Amino acid sequence: QNLLLQVSSINKRYEDISNITGQNFNIFRILKVESSEVRTHSAFIAELLNPEGSHGQKEKFLKLFLKQFHIEDYDPDNATVEVEKHIGWIDTDYTKGGYIDIVITNNIEKRIILENKIYAGDQKNQLLRYHKFDKNAHLFYLTLYGEDPSEWSTDGKLKEGINFKTISYKIDILEW
16 A cells, blocks of 8 residues: 555656656647658658758758768758659669658768658668669668668668668657
8 A cells, every 4th residue: 555655656746747847748749740751750850951941050950960870971061851752653663763751962962861660661672762762872761769671671682781771769860
């Protein structure tokens, strides 16, 4: 009985702290877009990465992204950011085409590609298609907790750390 009273008291204290700090407030949940990859998460990340973004911070967020992910061969000057970049219609053998969630291109056509997965499943050869679009791009597979892409997406031909990097909202985006 005493243990239950103590747990109840501790629980009440944490609820009070949550209310005071507002840590349970989530604008995305309120707007019912918390799992909308394109309209919410990709758009928000792209806006931060965009040197011309409404944040007015120029390349600051892009430079922090480059630092966070140890990208040293990318000049952020004059970079442009595209959301849902169309790279052609998907061909019959699923080796070309699709829509890339976020593409950042600098003035010498060097690219950073982000595939953003919240609750959606992989598409057939999806990462393989994006890799073939630009084999020299820095390709990231972003998920909530850093899950690996399926072989359905890589066709078993791409390797993490070599052809792409898996990152998470929970650790990597939060730290960025």
